[in-house]
Amino acid sequence: MSRSTPRALARPLARPRRSAALAAATAAAAGLSMVSAAPALAAGGGVTPTAVTRAAIDPALVAGRGASLGIVEQEAENAATDGTVIGPSTTAYTLPAEASGRSAVNLTPGQYVEFTLPSPANAVTVRYSIPDAPTGGGITAPLDVSVNGHDHRTLTLTSQYAWLYNEYPFSNDPNAGPLHPDWWTTECSCVPDATTPAPVFPTPFRPNHFYDEQRLLLGRTYGAGSKIRLTVPAGSDAANTTIDLMDSQLLAPPKVDLAAANVLLFGADPTGARDAAAAFDRAIAFAQKTHLKVYIPPGTYQVNRHIIVDNVTIEGAGSWYTTVKGHQVTLSSPAPDGSIHTGVGFYGKDASAGGSHNVHLSGFAIEGDVRERIDTDQVNGIGGAMSDSTVDGLYIHHTKVGMWFDGPMTNLRITNNVIADQIADGINFHTGVTGSLVRDNLIRNTGDDGLAMWSETTADANDTFDHNTVQTPVLANGIAIYGGADNTVSGNLIADPIREGSGIQVGSRFGAVPFTGHLWIGDNTVVRAGTYELNWNIGLGAIWFYALQGSITADVEVTGDDFLDNTYNAIMLVSDWSVKDLYSISNVHFSDIKVDGTGTSVVSARVAGSASFRNVVARNVGAVGVNNCGSFHFTAAGSEFSLFDLGGNTGGGTTGPWPAPWELPNTITCDDRPAVVPPPPPSPWS
Known part of the structure; x- marks a missing residue:
């Protein structure tokens, strides 16, 4: 909800290059070192087909629930990789906890994760995280996308919209101390400014909001069994690139409406170089008078x-x-x-x-x-x-x-x-x-x-x-x-x-x-x-x-x-x-x-x-x-x-x-913080 309560985020400001030392420290704060796993390989050495999930669970367990948008979800931890699987974990302020299914794959430069398409697709969405800049504000880093060992494309990943720290209204500075020393703080079970001696808080303090996503049109339709490999290029500014999942889709061609009020005819620039707001206003005014639709053709406005x-x-x-x-x-x-x-x-x-x-x-x-x-x-x-x-x-x-x-x-x-x-x-x-x-x-x-x-x-x-x-x-x-x-x-x-x-x-x-x-x-x-x-x-x-x-x-x-x-x-x-x-x-x-x-x-x-x-x-x-x-x-x-x-x-x-x-009905069985017993994965009901 948007409300005047302790829930606010700070604005990223700068994009300096990422130092290896700070990248390692930030990655550790996000829980990158939790659990490692070997590449997902079949016994005979071939790549195991990538499982299809919905919300990182067997689709049979959630049948009939949720949205039906033609999106096929595949979790990175189920894909072939020479990277490191992190999680599963629900520990607060870590990368696994914010990942779909509470697990993801961490890649260092030169490493990859590879998904095998279960059905034809011509578009993919990659959910990922890369480190913040040393003083906040995010970095950019490349990710190579190849299909069946060729057809290479490069996604430019960013953390400019991610990595927040601290208490409300949150900070973009990973080195900042508590913003509200008079607030109750769970880490020390205290009000810090009323505590002697004053508690020492680690930095980064409460890192969160790690992930972002990017979409990519593949340029053609690739059939089931095609392998989409995401590789972090050598020399990337991102010391760690975490891949959470990949969605794939088979899109219909662009829609064309020749009978509508086309925004291009009112001066809109489809390259995004010039502001198109006034052209949109003119197209809308014309459409209202003529009882036409407004059409925005392919492009960026x-x-x-x-x-x-x-x-x-x-x-x-x-x-x-x-x-x-x-x-x-x-x-x-x-x-x-x-x-x-x-x-x-x-x-x-x-x-x-x-x-x-x-x-x-x-x-x-x-x-x-x-x-x-x-x-x-x-x-x-x-x-x-x-x-x-x-x-x-x-x-x-x-x-x-x-x-x-x-x-x-x-x-x-x-x-x-x-x-x-x-x-x-x-x-x-x-x-x-x-x-x-x-x-x-x-x-x-x-x-x-x-x-x-x-x-x-x-x-x-x-x-x-x-x-x-x-x-x-x-x-x-x-x-x-x-x-x-x-x-x-x-x-x-x-x-x-x-x-x-x-x-x-x-x-x-x-x-x-x-x-x-x-x-x-x-x-x-x-x-x-x-x-x-x-x-x-x-x-x-x-x-x-x-x-x-x-x-x-x-x-x-x-x-x-x-x-x-x-x-x-x-x-x-x-x-x-x-x-x-x-x-x-x-x-x-x-x-x-x-x-x-x-x-x-x-x-x-x-x-x-x-x-x-x-x-x-x-x-x-x-x-x-x-x-x-x-x-x-x-x-x-x-x-x-x-x-x-x-x-x-x-x-x-x-x-x-x-x-x-x-x-029943009202026996007192109060145990404020009982021991937690992690349950086994859900399974079908007989």
Whole structure:
């Protein structure tokens, strides 16, 4: 979420050459030395075919969940390589923890990783990390891409949009000490300026946001069995190049629309050398008068401000062929909304001015230049208010938030988009967005919630997040619902949240209006969540309910969800210590749930209230089935939180069945930090 809370990123500034010594130190801070592995070779010496995964898991285990975009994912740790496999690990502030599947391949100059295509492809996306500059700001480095031993191309990798350090508002200086010496700091379990002697913090302190991605058109279609080799050239400025995964696709030819208002006819430069914003404005004005579409043909178009859209259809040749790219620009004085920068983005009119209607955007990429997080800045890929509108088939990269909508507004459909490498959220419905749908989108590497409904002041209502894939949110949650009424979260695939959040959150926080009506959370799969909460120093649930600013009493149905390979808990219900006697969570109903692997418990209750459970099947549970602390008063009558067993709840793990009869309904079983037992990999259910 974009909000005035301790969640901000600093702007990279310089690009000096990388010193080998600092590169090694930074790599060590990111966990490069954790685990090594031999090249992935078959017994007979041939290369093992590269496994296809979805969210770094066997596709059979997530069938029917997540986005269907024709993207084939292959993890580097499953490919042939002479590099070093790092991970798996969930240790905070390390490269493995931020990798898809918690593992990746590290290459030094001269080393390679090679993927074998499982199906024809003419385009690939490479997710990678290279080191920062000695004083922050990033470097660039080459990566050689060859197909079947020839057809060489060079990708220029960058870390200019990665590598952040420290506490809010984060620092771009890897050598900086704590920014807030009066804040509680987990590493020393103290408030540093109140501690004698003052603690010494390592540098870099809390490095994070390591990864980026680049796309490459291969120039022709290569068949199944073709080998795509990524090699770090000798002499690269990057002492280490970490490859996380490669996506491959078979793209259709560029779309052509001869009947539309072509932006070239209004003076747009497809080379990107000249600013095309005014030409876009002219094309839109003409299209509105003539009831034509606006067409953006293949090319790169420089746009350094918002393009205001209303009652218009704008289509590109496809997101791989048409790119609208801009620089972040510092305003001479702050805008009325508080922005101090502007940048490329397509915006509906503000809701206070009636918003925009009948806007349809499709088939192009938006490439931003946002390297710092300023919550008042409107530097999002798509923004404003858009009712009765559609956003389809876009690629949004390096903006603050991919799509941020400020209501009231209604009837928006967001489909088939890819949003990657954001400073903040992927998509946020903020304040009074109603009757809207987000379906079949891939959201990867956001700096805050991947998908969020934030009902600040006015409820988001009758909205649906359906069949999206959310991977590796660096901060906060995969999907977060903050207040609202009658909303649905269904069929999504969420994997690898990093810190200060988890897979799915239902939260009374950030000034959201209370939950009313119903909230349906059904048929989702959450993988490798149940993360570590830095500030509390405990584990979260893969799905967690948080009563911070009010009780959660609306009818919440969690049905048909799978929680796989949970680092800590699968399910958590919690309040903050300061309000533990004020707020409760009740009327939450879990049914037909599968839990495969928890480091600790199936359910952790740290709040007053109750929940019911029916047909919740659990296996490979690392601690007791229920960790019930209630409100921490430990009364003789038991916990203030009750679990109602409605039948069919079975399974268990190392310490006994789930749920044990003696745990219900409200036995105190409070163990604040039980030993973590890493679960085995998820497997099919018989």
